Amino acid sequence: MIIKDNIDIAHQMEKEIFPHYDAYNNYLDTFKKDSNNDFWIIEVDNTYVGIAGLYSFKKYPEDAWLGWFRLLKPYRNKGYGSLALKMFEEKARKRSFKYARLFTNRYDNDDVKRFYEKHGYTEEYYELESEPASLIYPISIYSKSLIEGETVPKWNNKDIHFTKQVRK
Numbered sequence: 001m002i003i004k005d006n007i008d009i010a011h012q013m014e015k016e017i018f019p020h021y022d023a024y025n026n027y028l029d030t031f032k033k034d035s036n037n038d039f040w041i042i043e044v045d046n047t048y049v050g051i052a053g054l055y056s057f058k059k060y061p062e063d064a065w066l067g068w069f070r071l072l073k074p075y076r077n078k079g080y081g082s083l084a085l086k087m088f089e090e091k092a093r094k095r096s097f098k099y100a101r102l103f104t105n106r107y108d109n110d111d112v113k114r115f116y117e118k119h120g121y122t123e124e125y126y127e128l129e130s131e132p133a134s135l136i137y138p139i140s141i142y143s144k145s146l147i148e149g150e151t152v153p154k155w156n157n158k159d160i161h162f163t164k165q166v167r168k
């Protein structure tokens with residue numbers, strides 16, 4: 001888990017993994033008393049290979065969101081991403097969430113989209129007039145039920161504060 005002791009390492013990795021974004025404020029937010037969000041460093045044989053997180057919206061307590069999930073380049077296509085995704089789903093199940101969700105770029109992102117589809121996630125577009133960023137940067141939401149045999153309801157364009165996140 002990203003805690004005060006390793007936040008500097010996480011920040012270094014984060015800059016390498018997401019050179020065009022800044023997740024640091026999201027890590028800091030998890031230290032707040034009322035936060036239910038966690039981020040963790042993915043470690044394989046004592047080597048840091050990536051970062052992932054679980055966040056949720058208080059208004060939608062059944063849905064666990066996979067956040068800032070990324071592996072460093074040399075560690076991709078070795079099965080670690082699949083393991084890390086399963087770990088996220090397991091953490092979410094343990095915390096009694098019913099559905100796993102995430103968003104990712106809708107275009108020029110075929111490998112990542114195929115990765116989530118292969119793991120049972122289904123795509124829907126996120127487009128909302130009140131979310132200007134969703135019209136400028138097209139994203140898709142991917143969803144999967146965490147309960148065996150149950151289909152996941154669509155997210156149906158409920159507000160995920162994407163514009164606020166883009167500005168963060």
Ligand SMILES: CC(C)(COP(=O)(O)OP(=O)(O)OC[C@H]1O[C@@H](n2cnc3c(N)ncnc32)[C@H](O)[C@@H]1OP(=O)(O)O)[C@@H](O)C(=O)NCCC(=O)NCCS
Nearest residue numbers: 069070071075076077078079080081082083103104112115
């Ligand atoms: C998306 C991502 C997390 C997936 O993680 P990953 O570790 O690369 O995923 P996996 O290795 O489990 O699976 C990817 C492919 O590698 C293959 N693979 C798995 N183990 C393998 C191995 N030992 N040798 C060769 N290939 C392997 C899988 O079969 C899969 O291929 P397929 O989709 O053609 O079937 C990672 O590639 C990544 O960080 N990408 C860029 C960042 C990004 O966009 N993240 C998502 C933001 S929402």
